[in-house]
Amino acid sequence: MTTSKQPRQSGSGRGQRVTIADIARRAGVTPAAVSLAVNGRSGVSDATRERIMAIAAELRWEPSPAARALAGAPVLTVGMVLARPAEVLGTEAFFGAFVAGLQEVLSRRDYSLQMKIVETTDAEIETYRRWFAQRRVDGVVVVDLRQDDPRIPALEDLGLPALVVGGPGHHGSLPSVYVDDAHATRLLVDHLAGLGHRRLARVAGNEDFLHTLLRDRAFTERCAELGIDAITQDAGFGTRGAEVATAALLARREPPTAIVFDSDEMALAGTHVLEEAGSRIPEDVAVASYEDSALTRTHRPPITAIGRSAIEYGRVAATRLLEVIGASRNRRGSSAESVQESRAIEPVLVVRDSTRPEGAAPAPAVPEASDAGLPSS
Amino acid sequence: MTTSKQPRQSGSGRGQRVTIADIARRAGVTPAAVSLAVNGRSGVSDATRERIMAIAAELRWEPSPAARALAGAPVLTVGMVLARPAEVLGTEAFFGAFVAGLQEVLSRRDYSLQMKIVETTDAEIETYRRWFAQRRVDGVVVVDLRQDDPRIPALEDLGLPALVVGGPGHHGSLPSVYVDDAHATRLLVDHLAGLGHRRLARVAGNEDFLHTLLRDRAFTERCAELGIDAITQDAGFGTRGAEVATAALLARREPPTAIVFDSDEMALAGTHVLEEAGSRIPEDVAVASYEDSALTRTHRPPITAIGRSAIEYGRVAATRLLEVIGASRNRRGSSAESVQESRAIEPVLVVRDSTRPEGAAPAPAVPEASDAGLPSS
DNA sequence: CTGAAAGCGCTTACAG
DNA sequence: CTGAAAGCGCTTACAG
Secondary structure (H helix, E strand, O other): OOOOOOOOOHHHOOOOOOOHHHHHHHOOHHHHHHHHHHOOOOOOOOHHHHHHHHHHHHOOOOOOOOHHOOOOOOOOOOEEEEEOHHHHHHOHHHHHHHHHHHHHHHHHOOOOEEEEEOOOOHHHHHHHHHHHHOOOOOOEEEEEEEOOOHHHHHHHHHHHOOOEEEEOOOOOOOOOOOOOOOHHHHHHHHHHOOOOEEEEEEEOOOEEEHHHHHHHHHHHHHHHHHHHEEEEEEEEOOHHHHHHEEEEEEEEOOOOEEEOOOHHHHHHHHHHHHHHOOHHHHOOEEEEEEOHHHHHOOOOOOOOEEEEHHHHHHHHHHHHHHHHHHHHHHHOOOOOOOOOHHHHHHHOOOOOHHHHOOOOOOOOOOOOOOOOOOOEE | OOHHHHHHHHHHHOOOOOOOOHHHHHHOOOOOOHHHHHHHOOOOOHHHHHHHHHHHHHOOOOHHHHHHHOOOOOOEEEEEEOOOOOHHHHHHHHHHHHHHHHHHHHHHHHOEEEEEOOOOOHHHHHHHHHHHHHHHOOOOEEEOOOOOHHHHHHHHHOOOOOOEEEEOOOOOOOEEEOOOHHHHHHHHHHHHHHHOEEEEEEEEEEEEEEEHHHHHHHHHHEEEEEEEEEEEEEEEEEEHHHHHHHHHHHHHOOOOOOEEEEOOOHHHHHHHHHHHHHOOOOOEEEEEOOOOHHHHOOOOOOOEEEOOHHHHHHHHHHHHHHHHHHHHHHOOOOHHHHHOOOOOOOEEEEHHHHHHOOOOOOOOOOOOOOOOOOOOO
């Protein structure tokens, strides 16, 4: 339907809006009956329910979220606060895609996402406190999990339904979804070791983040198990750090023959440094990334990466949070167990030319499809 | 302050929340007086106002957005709906940064941003209709402006405050902010012509968008004025189209010596095709982009681009929308003129090595700073 | 299965 | 400058 053909709203907004009282009058019932009917609750006969619904549709009634919220119903909004410089949203491909995945699931359930960018973790916690006090959101999704994260006890205290993105561990009694970083690390190390590499380096992102620590640990452990050299080079935030770190690796007496970067952007930045130094990829040095995106796919050579689809990650997180919110509303002591349970997303390795010896056949294991559904156990 | 040290909320949310009635009781006034005081309106003496504010703070009172909205106050939320595949959010660096800019200004004014992703333009319009009917938002920002855009009359009909991102023109009576694409085009063409190029090509994005049309027109016109060849190659959405388009350009009897891409991602994709074909940049073919980002900066060679900072764009849009919302609340016939006025953002050209002849000195005109404030006339 | 009532927390005229 | 009241549009017990 073309909206320009729709009948104009009478009064153009100002003035009388349609309420359940109007519907009730027309249907010859009380407003309470209308409420029961439109919310699909028992208490009205099927016949009256249908009549009420028809009238509601005819009158183009829209429920008032404010009135519903004031009367105690859920506000149908979930929140997410980012304690990061605003630039990151634009820079890190992960966030955009993650948000898109969240939105997709939330929209379908008539929920909306409210976002806020703040400067510090204290400000983030204060935002949760206010959102909760104002009943602005039904729940929140928490990202950028850290060790001993102060947000966890704060949220536990508040009792605001929350889903933690990150783990395993360090999320207290809150439910979480996470990609198994130790597993991802093993996939990468094993792949490179299988190609004959004996000196691996990892260019590591922000060391405050839990996943950085988990990767550090797994990287060192796995390399030790396989009896190969492991170099971890800290790069901090952003592409600049990755460039410096890569240069530092090249300057070593014995440079690594393969480098794994913590993000797609870091991998690109590092690759450029390698190329400028005359290193060929993958002949002189193999390159892989913990983060997949359009960038790794489009690059020449295409870069081998862990395919945790950020969109799918967002979808899983949203689904999980809605479960948590639902459970917290129906808590008749029916157990919080199932709610607190965490969910792991299995990482898969997408092998591309940046680690593929010239002329080798494409690895058949994983199709190149950009958004193949990841298994969510 | 560390939040874990904060006193726990009594009752942990369930049960009694602090209301203006509580404050009124403690202060020995009526709830109405409290309302006036906390909202900074006249009607209470300074002494009582101060006393009330102190008590509110002490009781950690938080206003109820639902109650306020129900009583007719603004809901302090603006909406943005994207009728695009969810992937775009993650793929296009522009959107993430634009949203970050929006957030920054909105947060400061205690507004929040509500986003929704839909499939079609009709669904987008339907969303506006519902948001308006439900009083869910105080206003909306409209992106991806097209020619004869059906959203414009729909929003005009509704009377929902809206800010259009795009133009000039084609936004009806709604206010808009836009980057002057004709101007940007002239900057690019003049720069390349000044370097001696006589055969320019433009790899054009989605032709549905108004800015694509404006660029098409300006590109052809300017090249004609300068007496040089202009080739416009349509590429549609995404990187794949840019690759095909670039290959097509290379296959011409007389390939262009310079190519301008409609986005940073397209420029990268095209560049890779050029390099694979053995073209050196900028020696064999110069490359430039209408869109700047971390990608163009990090690439080797760094890519010349139009520096419309997406973050700044978002900031300007948010500021403008809040003005519009404010004006629509105070409309005492005080004129909608100042409200409808559009605002142009001046494009600047950031020259980098992708168009710079080997050995040439860096162009001094524009500093490389990533987020230098753009002049907003 | 239905009806009448109270209440959610605020704002806004309207009298004093 | 202050007080008492009505009303925003719902939902939720609580009687019939």
